[in-house]
Amino acid sequence: MAAKKILIVTGDAVEALEVYYPYFRCMEEGFEADIAAPHKKKLHTVIHDFEDWETYTEKPGYLVEANLAFEDVKAEQYDGIIIPGGRAPEHIRMNEYLPGIVTHFFEADKPVCVMCHGSLVLTPIADVVKGRKMTAYQACRPEVESTGAEYMNEMDYVDRNLISGHAWPDLPAIMKEFVKQINSY
Incomplete structure (x- = not known):
């Protein structure tokens, strides 16, 4: 049996x-697991932390290799998709190839894991999330609601194949569900 x-x-x-x-x-x-980005390159990560500010703080993080460019992704070859947060979703959602990639997973009813600001990636494809329920970082609530999805004020939420989390502290719960769905797919 081939690996998922x-x-x-x-x-x-x-x-x-x-x-x-x-x-x-x-x-x-x-x-x-493949990491895809607008360009095949080493990506700069950021560290968001919850200190004594009224919002999160941001510091430079490690580098991570994107081994695939969006334009080279063949979505049908994948069993599930993960959309991390940070500030990346603000700009990657504008990539001409990404909306079609993400839409494929919703239409094929494959597991979709969205974390924190990753919800911003869904704004250009509002038609596929309209009527769904999900959570995201609280500052993303207006964008979630603008897609026609219902914002759930919870740390993690599962709506069929759409698995969403509020922020990185919720990763254990949402990854547990994502792995369960992938193994059942």
């Missing part, structure tokens, strides 16, 4: 924990 294949879509300024934790968790499970 997972696609992680991101770009520069991805939250470090939200890309590394899922990537290593997928490898631990025996899944093949």
Whole structure:
């Protein structure tokens, strides 16, 4: 039996924990995982932390290799997709290839894991998330609601194949569900 294949879509300024934790968790499970970005390159990650500010702070993080450019992704070859947060979703959502890639996973009813600001990637494809329920970082609530999705004020939420989390502290719960769905797919 061939290994399950997972696609992680991101770009520069991805939250470090939200890309590394899922990537290593997928490898631990025996899944093949590709990290795709606008360009095949080393990506700069950021570290968002909750200190004594009224919002999160940001510091430079590790580098992570994007081994695939969005234009080279063949979505039908993957069993699930992970969309990390950070600031990357702000700019990758504008990539001409990404909306079609993400739409494929919704239309094929494959597992979709969205973390934190990753919800911004869904704004250009509002038609596929309209009527769905999901959570995201609280500052993303207006964007979630602008897609026609219902914002769930919870740390993690599962709506069929759409698995969403509020922020990186919720990774254990959402990755547990994602792995379960991938193994059942």
